[in-house]
Amino acid sequence: MSIRNIKSNFLFINKLQCFKYSTSPKSVATVTLNEKNFIADEYTNLTPKIISYLNRNLHLQPNNPLCLVRQRIVKYFYSSFTHGGNPTFSVYENLSPIVTTKQNFDDLLIPEDHPSRAKSDCYYINRNNLLRGHMTAHQSELLRAGLDNFLMIGDVYRRDEIDSSHFPVFHQVDAVRSQLKEQLFENHRGLNIFEPDFDPMHPSDYKNSIDDPTKQSCHTLEAAKLMETQLKNHLIGLVQALFGEDIKHRWVDAYFPFTHPSWELEIFYDNNWMEVLGCGIVRNEILANAGPNNTIAYAFGLGLERLTMALYKIPDIRLMWSTDSGFLSQFHDKGIDEKITYKPVSVYPQCVNDLSFWLPPSLTIDTFMCNDFYDLVRDVGGDIIEQVKLKDKFIHPKNKKHSLCFSIVYRHLERTLTQAEVNEVHKEIEKAAVNSFGVVIR
Template sequence: MKQQLEQIRTHALSSIAGTRAAADLEALRVQYLGKKGELTAVLKQMGKLAAEERPIIGQLANDVRAAVEAAIEQQSALLERQALADRLEQETVDVTIPGTRQEVGHAHPMYQVLDEIKDIFIGMGFQILDGPEVEQSDYNFTRLNTPDDHPAREWSDTFYFDNGSKALLRTQTSPMQIRAMETVPLPIRVIVPGRVYRKDEVDATHSPMFHQIEGLVVDKGITMADLKGTLNTVIRAIYGENTVTRFRPHHFPFTEPSCEMDMQCHKCGGKGCPTCKGEGWIEVLGAGMVHPKVLSGCNVDPDVYSGFAFGMGLERLAMGRFKISDLRLIFENDMRFLKQF
């Protein structure tokens, strides 16, 4: 039995020293020290020994158990240190390698231009207002001196909510002229950016939903010269001092006299191309002096006060600012296009 115990000690210590995994070490513990292990099997034969041999063999068995347990504990600590070293080696980060660049978003090109325009007008003393996109026909048409038989009021031009409805998707931000004169103390200098809706066919310069910037100035002594000076200042601030503009006579129900402002085509320089439909000019905005009927309808005395109003197409301004040839690119959200800005 003494020889068996020595053999168990030798084999166990050798096997334990050769383990490379915690699972293998646990298997050896069970093999030698478990309830059905080799050392336990030997100790069960103690009853066959003579009385004088039992203490000697018992002491040897305890020594063997202690040696095996110590070897297991030592090897377990060694395996843990090795596992930690392996993990650290696998997870080592080379801090000298450049990190992965994180893409940062940016403002849409159209809103970049809008921010520029806001800054320009704020610098000129204007206030920025917002208004409802679902509007009443009274504000969108009637109080802007638009007669009932005007083509813009037809179902073919305007998005009404139902037949005979007085609610519609605003066709312009001009209704805010009325709302501003109702709520803002005189003198008034405001711009109103926002979405507007018209039944336009989609092409290189038109969309059924687009953005407009309405402007309104009401004060004593306002003239057409103030209108032209203000708009030329804004356009040249956006596109540069050499930008070429022109004003053409036009008609709007809510302004008198009325005009349209064109900018020389950024794509062809006035020679004619698909972007400007061969004309060499791109319409930028409509404008004019506020009609006396509109002023008096808002309890503003037209004999004392005068004013001008204008409506800019934000998409067309962005097209000119960034040399974009097709308005549809602004709405398609193609990242290849947007990343250029």
């Protein structure tokens, strides 16, 4: 199946509806997702393959390794934080992946020119709606609902390269923990969360600054440092619960638009430092926009796939989506703390084909969006696409035409592919590239 870009037509297919998007003003196209209709526009860049991943909820499937790791994380927070014998944290695992740009960006203070908003990075339903790029997209709505300590778990969607550790859909655990002055300074009642000139009931009267690398200007140093200590201790406890008490770790200063200060936590795993999560003190503007408040909060986010692949020695992220019993049976009826090492059912050979093409005059090697091509390859080839690499860039010295060469690695997870059937798929990718981008195959 070919994918046409916005210059011509989009063809979207799912179980509910087949439709065509046209730039003609006489036709109005709609996207139907989860029984809801959305008007398509120039931002629409969903593909049939991406739509097919909706509602799979791998993190809730008992035989899937992602489910085991999710349960281990929830268990840690349930056992570590209780109030009156009940868990302090509430858990939200069925939030709709369809969000607004306000939820995904504006509520989180992500600037208009931030690269994470680009069509090359997101799966847009239309200008105002998209498939969430992070679980943090639900943070403000839960804060507005009056929640103070919660975990958000679900699938997120990002346009990305194709290899054994990257997939356009993955799963995240995000969390927020907020505290009142009486909770934070339980044993030091004379201390305050906010500086004297900040009124938490009228936050708009104060311009909060993040110029100081140690804290936001509205917070006292005591509040910021105590929250930082709590945050880091809680997250070190989490990685120790997952990887063992002796796991080496380190903190790296980071930047996120929605937290300050911010950090990334890395662990020394398999002879390399591996980033496992990002975190920080929630920007007070976010809390204030959710309603008048007098709290301070921390937040963090981690990817389930990265942790799961490390814990169970799973070599290819595509295996998370496998329905093969040889894979799923290795995690069936296992205790959540049981040590499991994935054993390959069998190893099937790769098939590698190159695809070179001349770009049309309207595009150059710098303006061509590789993520557009990756989506096209994935949509045509499906799950037999193991990797796509940009192999070569070339500008003809005489006619100045621009050319790109991609290497496409094909491998089936459950059987051996023949070169003949790979060639057939490869030919369909060539046709789709010609139709979508106006390229000329070399």
